[in-house]
Amino acid sequence: MARLSARDPKALILAERDGELVGTVIAGFDGWRCSAYRLAVHPDHRRQGIAGLLLEAAERRFRELGGRRVDAMVLEVNERAQRAWEASGYHREDHWRRWVKTL
Numbered sequence: 001m002a003r004l005s006a007r008d009p010k011a012l013i014l015a016e017r018d019g020e021l022v023g024t025v026i027a028g029f030d031g032w033r034c035s036a037y038r039l040a041v042h043p044d045h046r047r048q049g050i051a052g053l054l055l056e057a058a059e060r061r062f063r064e065l066g067g068r069r070v071d072a073m074v075l076e077v078n079e080r081a082q083r084a085w086e087a088s089g090y091h092r093e094d095h096w097r098r099w100v101k102t103l
């Protein structure tokens with residue numbers, strides 16, 4: 001979190017209600033890709049549209065920076081998350097796999 005806020009503080013988007021932190025998403029843009037990740041809403045505040053609002057805020061930021069398409073990684077087993085991403089207009093692409101290397 002310290003590295004993120006030093007490098008790109010506006011990437012961290014928070015949802016607050018009555019001074020309480022109720023949700024977050026990170027909207028990262030590197031000049032090429034728009035990546036939305038760590039979408040999370042406090043269990044006591046779910047199904048009230050907060051994830052949708054967080055994604056709208058992330059998309060506003062991406063548009064302002066010139067981004068055109070947003071990527072998200074969503075676990076295959078996380079059906080609730082899939083429903084939330086779908087509700088905001090995202091769809092799954094089956095022709096990719098994530099390739100990683102630990103540094």
Ligand SMILES: CC(C)(COP(=O)(O)OP(=O)(O)OC[C@H]1O[C@@H](n2cnc3c(N)ncnc32)[C@H](O)[C@@H]1OP(=O)(O)O)[C@@H](O)C(=O)NCCC(=O)NCCS
Nearest residue numbers: 039040041046047048049050051052074080081083084087
């Ligand atoms: C996934 C998560 C972020 C959704 O947050 P939320 O604020 O409850 O989502 P919203 O209220 O904006 O929901 C928008 C829509 O998504 C869908 N949706 C959200 N939660 C759902 C659920 N549990 N079951 C089915 N559909 C769901 C619905 O279509 C919903 O609209 P509706 O309430 O009018 O039916 C939240 O459940 C969460 O934090 N989960 C744990 C962390 C996580 O898995 N994050 C995603 C990582 S990819």
